[in-house]
Amino acid sequence: MAKTKNSAKIVTLILMMLSLNTIYVLPYLMYTYYTPLQEAMRLVGQDAAYGKLLNIYGIANVILYLPGGWIADKFDAKKLLIISMIGTGALGLWEATWPSYTMLMVIHVAWAFTTVLTYWSASIKCINLIAGSDEQGSMFGTLEAGRGIVGIVLTSFFVAIFTRFSADSAKAMSYVVVSCSIVMILVGVAMIFLMPKTSSDGSTNEGLVDSIKAMLFAFKLPITYLLAGMICGACVAQAGISYLAPYLANVCGMDQNMTVIFANYNRTVCTLIGAGVSAIAAKKMGRSSKFMIYAGVGSIVSYLALILIPGSAAMMYPIMIIMIFSTLCYPVFRALYYAVIDEIGTSKNQVGSVIGIASLIGFLPDTFYTSLCGAQIEADPVGGYRFVFITCMAAMALGLVCAIISDRLVLKFRKTPEYLDSLKEG
Template identity: 30%
Template structure:
């Protein structure tokens, strides 16, 4: 029994780490935008285009990835997805021209979103009974973050070993990621089950309703679907903007490239591992008890942080203040990211349409992947740094205000539903 438990947790770690790190080469710009421009020869606008190519393809593939998770062997899908992603990395390491790079990003979306996104979530959920889902999903998010963070810190260390002008520095980073993906793919083959066990069969039978057109239309008619989608949209816009922190600190505060890149790791990786679980703790132990209210409070804090960033942007003097404000913004963003899918459950979404609701919210909520990167890249290439970053943080301010508006609407709806249920229960009791 003890061995079974160890194997279960080991399997969860492999699934979580694979699902987490698989995106790192597609999102290489998050830490290595300046080296990509220098060694691969792309402009900032082209790097933005490379990112949005992945984003656009991903948006199209989120919904079908759920059907893949129900129809195919989890072991075969995860193994082939990770190995294929590793092989694409090997092609990326030769610094191909722009058109090849764009094709690679489309292929990355197929291997990481279509073949892996829903499969990894479902494969993890099947490791426990229905009463263990909270624990398993919590650990999955934490393990993903730890995997991403460890690999990022290691590759940054390797990158910093090279001379600043050595093009092999970025190549080594890409090759390490590729090797890790292929190794994880092999581990998936030995540890991940096909997903055709008794519970998987039961789940598949229960999910049949999810794919009928009638249910999709009913999800689109529910107002809370749109409220949740817009909350995710707002938080995700801030998430995309935070990926420019490295550039902002280098260009506005004169931070060295290696120091700014380490800050990129702290903001995009370490905070990701820490802040999601902290958001859950705030919800559990504060007097709010509502994920929607906590996300609203965090959005108010981010409005304050962005206001101060915009005020100091004209005359940046203290690098410590700049870093502090960005870390505060990162905390509010990552804590909200750990909670925004919880809002769907809090909104009393019926279980049989939960999957469809998550799919639709993913499609709408992750749209910033499509437009933020090319717009900010264009600003970086055509405007003075102070003006480009002012525009970017104004966009972030608008997104935070969007979150405040829609969390207010959602919470009002949740409270009304709760009051109606209480009244119905009272009338039934009489």
């Protein structure tokens, strides 16, 4: 697959940009529409219960990451991606009817099957396969940057819909959810006709025994746990971003419509810039881990500033600038940490297993973090937001340490005969 034709690479990359940028919008919708979605779900004043929806989704994810990795190493990614996109969109159409809290939990559990079991590891392995060994960082960075471009377009569309019907939160959010669901279903249909086959010789395990061996071997690889640490850092930072807009509204006094606009464009524009710079930097530096180190340091400094600067109307704009900088840093990790899998010399038939195991560990915060933050904010609003900033800083410190160790392992691998021989063959 490293010799995949450029035209096939481009088509696959574009479809994956559309896919990755939409499939997680609905499960994580509270990140950008925290208060309006809470109102639509009739959970106002119940921040802990509201956060539990995402935690239920996270718990199901954790259970399914491991078998999802096995599935990605066993079946053609294209088929898995099609099932995932159409299934997630169909569940979104159900959510838009705003059923009972119990049914909302059922939907979030079902989303774990369509966004993790059949999608997550398969989507990352898809890019791993179409990219050559010398373009992993630039390919993953381009993917993340493309998601930013698609995100700006879709965000503008969704924000326009929300603003048009914002007088009725339930109605506005219904239109947003339905629109996103339709886009996902259309992308799934497009994959059927436009995406080439995404498997190759040696990239999948034929028998059950081979699959089990690959999974067990992945448990022994250092990259599995280093990747888990980097994922954890970005996971907590991403979740923490959902509290930036509420902090501006509840502590600094920003207007709610302005916070929705800030939350959407802050995330999408920063993803575009952060990932775009990552693609260029990874190619220029020759490896992905080095630029992650810089991003980790920047993230820690920005969260420290948010902890130390008191929230107020007078400090609202300086705080916004710091928030924007902190949001620029975490997409660097998301754009590049999967590139390290190949840069460190991992076999193609083990990629799915490495991603599955690392995701199981790295995304553990999804099982409790938002409900924990919600409980902290309910008990003490100002102190609760400070708790968010402190935990984000600690998580990114973990990611930084893992990026530093990964960088050393990449350099070590590039001195091996295996890597030097691959350069001669290339």
